[in-house]
Every structure is written in structure tokens, then in C-alpha cells.
Amino acid sequence: MADTADPRTEPVDPADWSCPVPLRDHPVVVMGHGGGGALSAELVEHLFVPAYGNEALAGLRDSAEVALGGARLAFSTDSYVVRPLFFPGGGIGDLAVNGTVNDLAMSGARAAFLSCAFIVEEGTEMSVVRRVAQAIGTAAAAADVEVVTGDTKVVEAGHGDGVYVNTAGIGLIPEGVDIRPHRAAPGDVVIVSGPVGQHGVAILSVREGLEFGAEVCSDTAPLGGLVQAMLAVTPDLHALRDPTRGGLAAALNEIAAASGTGVVLSERALPVPEAVASACGFLGLDPLYVANEGRLVAFVPREHADAVLAAMHAHPQGTEAAVIGECVADHPGTVVARTALGGTRVVDLPLGEQLPRIC
Amino acid sequence: MADTADPRTEPVDPADWSCPVPLRDHPVVVMGHGGGGALSAELVEHLFVPAYGNEALAGLRDSAEVALGGARLAFSTDSYVVRPLFFPGGGIGDLAVNGTVNDLAMSGARAAFLSCAFIVEEGTEMSVVRRVAQAIGTAAAAADVEVVTGDTKVVEAGHGDGVYVNTAGIGLIPEGVDIRPHRAAPGDVVIVSGPVGQHGVAILSVREGLEFGAEVCSDTAPLGGLVQAMLAVTPDLHALRDPTRGGLAAALNEIAAASGTGVVLSERALPVPEAVASACGFLGLDPLYVANEGRLVAFVPREHADAVLAAMHAHPQGTEAAVIGECVADHPGTVVARTALGGTRVVDLPLGEQLPRIC
DSSP: OOOOOTTTTTTOGGGGTTOOOOOOOBBBBOOGGGGGHHHHHIIIIIIIIIHOOOGGHHHHHHSSSEEETTTEEEEEEEEOOOSSETTTTHHHHHHHHHHHHHHHHTTEEEEEEEEEEEEEEETTTTTHHHHHHHHHHHHHHHHHOOOEEEEEEEEEEEOSEEEEEEEEEEOOOOTTTTOOOOGOOTTTTOOOOSSOOOHHHHHHHHHHHHHSSSSOOOOOOOOHHHHHHHHOSSSSSOOOEOOOHHHHHHHHHHHHHHHHHEEEEGGSSOOOHHHHHHHHHHHOGGGGGGGSSOOEEEOOHHHHHHHHHHHHTSSSTTTTTTEEEEEEEESSTTTEOTTTTEEEEOOOOOOOOSSSSOO | OOOOOOTTTTTOOOGTTSSSOGGOSSSSSSSSSSSHHHHHHHIIIIIIIHHTGGGGGGGGOOSEEEEEEEEEEEEEEEEEEEEEEEEEEEEEEHHHHHHHHHHHHHTTTTEEEOOOOOOOETTTHHHHHHHHHHHHHHHHHHTOOOOEEEEEEEEESSSOOSEEEEEEEEOOOOOTOOOOOGOTTOOOOOEEEEEOHHHHHHHHHHTTOOOOOOOOOOOOOOOOHHHHHHHOSSSSOOEEOOTTTTTTOOOOOHHHHHHEEEEEEEESSOOOOOOHHHHHHTTTOOOGGSSOOOOOOOEEOOHHHHHHHHHHHTTTGGTOEEEEHHHHHHHHTTTEEOTTOOOEEEEOSSOOOOSSSSS
């Protein structure tokens, strides 16, 4: 190999974070390539898109939109490798259902059918597999989606980690709905559906055995119903994103980059639960970069913002929805936060994920 | 745990092979649970179906049939954990495309769109990931299917094995086509689309460094075009199956069990390449149980059998198609082989897979 530097041990210059590192500088895959930040985007852009020869993949959406037999479908997949398998508020089974249901919901689609594939490590207790499967069944019922096809593979001990789950999902996109990152525009109001940072902190607390006063539970939840309630106000939602890996910072940066709009956040408006804030302070994490698994961020035309916010407040998944910012014509493609002290700071796309294997 | 016997070391009574072992006797997952035989079926029946509360899963088909937006869709998923990643005739990328395309084809559907999710072990060479992705792109183009959505997760070294790939696929089922294991019936002619056993022997040869005279290449190939050519003769194909894990024996047993028909095979009619036969003889394997990745077995009403066979011979994937048996009213649900010496033997459903991680 021409470049034998080990990128796992090389320090990363923070100045490079907003500028994807050329893929050729990574002779091997590092944890950050799975983090949903700049390294993941680079892998898609420089490796998968050229290999598949499919520009649709480069659309940076949570799901693909495809036409089949006259139906307009959303189609999405995610693998789940979260560690540990169970945590306060849920487990890998909940994530596997809600994560894919939510990816479909971010294009306005109502999830209809899921596939579900397990890769199980030899020697895993059968009771663990059953507990994961039962959580999938319960979560699917709650999200009103059916698991209709599946697969199980077993790998030798030392080549897995208990259970990895993949789900793919399909759903119908309603007529007249066109929700895409590219559609965000100056004037849009930015709304988050609830408190941020809970999932990441919940994982970290159980993984590291830390306590932060009150127990923090994952926010894992299906968002299809909330999106339908928002669409009932207006089909003209511009962009939706569930801020999972990379947190709000990644979601907002992706939409800013795709649409070329500037985004201004108000840090004071950001709903951060006290326990999350205290955990982040203790650990040196920024809540903007912590993963959520049951929240969405919406870019809504100003004239519809009040009514959409009211509809969100009326839905169980949106009772704490809040306006957190707006789109501006200034600094196109860049996300800026107004700090509580009145200053501003640039909110960059993260390079990887602060916490590996968060979902 | 009530039962602390280690099923990995307990001898299995061959008399139990056709009678699924109760799930409760397996406190932990063993390699055979991923083998596509009786243990896999048991996991689906006793664990996944009750957990998901969805009888559709119990339908024993390679793909699910779902209705969405007026379209009649086939939907399927498989994870691929084959070891090694590359082998004579193909690699994990080819399997990941062809395997899912073929699962859709077995319900008569033409695959249209694939999702593709990678679980990569930290430290895997980027060139390996690229080679897999490029094989996926090439195989997708050959199968006339588009990869439209994907995902990448990274796990720590020692929790994976290079690259695991999951694909899910959707395709349209043509009007008037109803291909299901349950439809096989006495009088049906059983046709295999080509020589059997190549994939399993190819994997084994490279894994164990064995040579069997001529190099044996995997038969991995997309079967959608072949199935369309068969359907052009008659939409009334009864049942189709691609004999992957568990080989022809598993495929035939599943169809016999689902339909309640008896199946009689002629061992002499079975197209087994010389190199495969010699490898199987050497290793003590039965070619009926060796995995194929580019073959199908068809149950065709007798009145259409000659025309269907002719159409298969005219297609590149079916030039060596052969009639290997028939369905009978005797011994319902059981597969019997007439041996070359004129005797008969029962061909049981395998318990697991002779060769782990074959796909």
C-alpha cells in the first residue's frame, strides 16, 4: 500500500472536519466510517456511488423514492449494531423497527412492510435472540408496520457480537408530497419534535456504568404518525430528517449543504433535558452531536410553521416540539448557532460519531 | 437455564433429522441455526413467527408477496456472511445481488430495486470494501436491478469478519402468476436448471486449499431472465426454488412439505459435474445437500413440461436444464431418490448446513 500511516492512530486536524478527507488517505476502514458524519458521506460519495453507478444514492435522503407498478414508494435499509443490545428505554429490536420506519417517514411515507435479517454470533443465548425478536414484534405493532420476510445467518464466536439486525422497509409516499433536503429555503422555520440527546446519553450511561442524577432513557419511537399529523396541516413540508448518528449537527449540515441555504440555530431554544445537559457537561460532549432515535427536525415554510407546530404539540411524539432556528440567505450551506451568551459559532458536520455503535 | 447440555457437543440422532428439534433444547444458537435446514425452519416457526405475530412469515417462500398502492410486490432480504469473501467464480458481492434477485424471481417477480447494507470490521482494507462494492455494481447491472439505498456500519476488530452484506429487494409480480410451494401437485415434472453442487465445492476448495482435478467455479448467477423465459411459455408454473443453503434436498423437502405431495428423484438424471462428484466422494458429501447460487428447481404441470424445458435450454442460464423427477401421490410430503443401482432412499431435510457460512 502506498500510504502506510495508520489512520486509527493519526491525530485528525479539526480544521479538516468540514472538508471530507480524500478516501485514498484511508487504507483501512476506521470506526468513524460508520458514524454518519463526514467520513460516512465520503464513503458514499467516493466509493459506493461510483461502484453502483447510481446517482440516486447520492441524493442524501434517508430513503430512496422509487416508482413501481404505478405506486410511488419509499425504500430504505439500516443495519443495527448497537452495544449493548438492551438499554434504558429500549433495545436493538426497537431501534431496528423505529429506525427504518422513521427513515421512510422522513420522505412523508407511511411504512407498510419491513424485512428483518439477523446475524447471530454462535453461542448467543437463545433467550437473547427471542427477546430481540419479541421487541421487534412489539415495536412493529406500535408503528403499524408488518414484518413480512426475514433471514438468519450464524457466524462463529469471535466474528460477531451477540446479534446484529438489518431491516429494510417500504411504504407509500402520498400524492402531492415532495419532502427533500434540497427543498429547504431561506425563510423556513426549523422545528425539532422534542428534547435532544437522550438516546446517546442513555447508551453511554449503561455502557460506561455512569449515572447522571435521573436515569436517562432512549427516545426511540416511531415517527410515522407524527409526520402524518404534520402533513394533515400542509403537504408542503420542505425537508425532514431524523437526527440519529451525528445528531442534530449532522442532520442540519446535510440539509444546509443539499439546499445551499444557511441555517441559524438558537442554542437557548434547543430543548436539552437537564440530565442530558449535565451528562454532556461531565463528558465534554456537545448535545448537538449526540444521537436521537425518536426525534425529527423539520424545515417548514414560515406561513405554515405555527399550524404545524400546533399539530405536533397535539401528537404524543411532539408534545415538546420547539422552534429552534430558521433558514437564511447568508452563509449558504453553513449552520451557525447563536450561543446563550449572544455570540455565534459554526456548527460543523462531525467527522465520525463521538460514540461508536450507537445504533 | 433449565437445560444446560451443550448442543454444540451433543451428538444428534440422525433419526431426529426430519423431526424438528424443539427450540427449548437449544439454550444457545449453534452454527446450524443459520444453515437453512431443519434448525433454521424451527427458529422461524418457534421463535420469529410467534414474536412477530405474522403468519405470512410462515409461508416458507423465498420472498413475501405484499400489495402496496395497487401494485403486487415481492419483497425479500438476505444477509451474506460467506467466507472467504472472494472465491472462484465470484464473491460476496455477486451473491448479495444474485441471491436476493433470485429469491424474488422464485415468485415470478422481476427484481427492480435493491437496498444494500454493509457491516464492516474496523481495519478491513478499503480496497476490499471497494472490490465488494464494485462487484455489487457489476452484478446489479447484469441482473438489470438498481441499488437505490444503502447503509454502512463499522464494528470493532474481533466483532466481524471483513465485510458482511445485507440486501433487500423489491420487484413486481406479473398478473396471473401464482408461484408457491403449496401449489406443487402429483403429476408435476421436476426440472433443475443446470448442474448442481458447484457453489459449495468452489467455496470448500478455496477455504480448505483442496484441488479436485479441474477448478470448480461457483455457479452464482441471476435467474430473473430465465424465469421470465419460462413464464413466457406458461404463467402456470406451480413452484420454484433456488437450492442454496441445504442444497436440492432442502428445496425439495420444503416444497414437498408445503404441498403435501411426494417427490421422486432419479439420481441418474441429476446433473452433477465430474469435478463436483469427485470432490463430494473425496469429502463424504452428498451433492444433493451442497449449496447452489445460480440454479433453480421448478415444479411444472406435465402438459407444459416439454415446452418449459425447451425455453430453459434456449436461455443462457438453462442450457443444461434437466428433468430430475416427478411428483407423486405416494409418500406425501416425502422426497425419495431412485439410486443408480435401482434402489430407493429417503432424502431428508438437512438439520443444518454441511458447510457453514456458504453464502
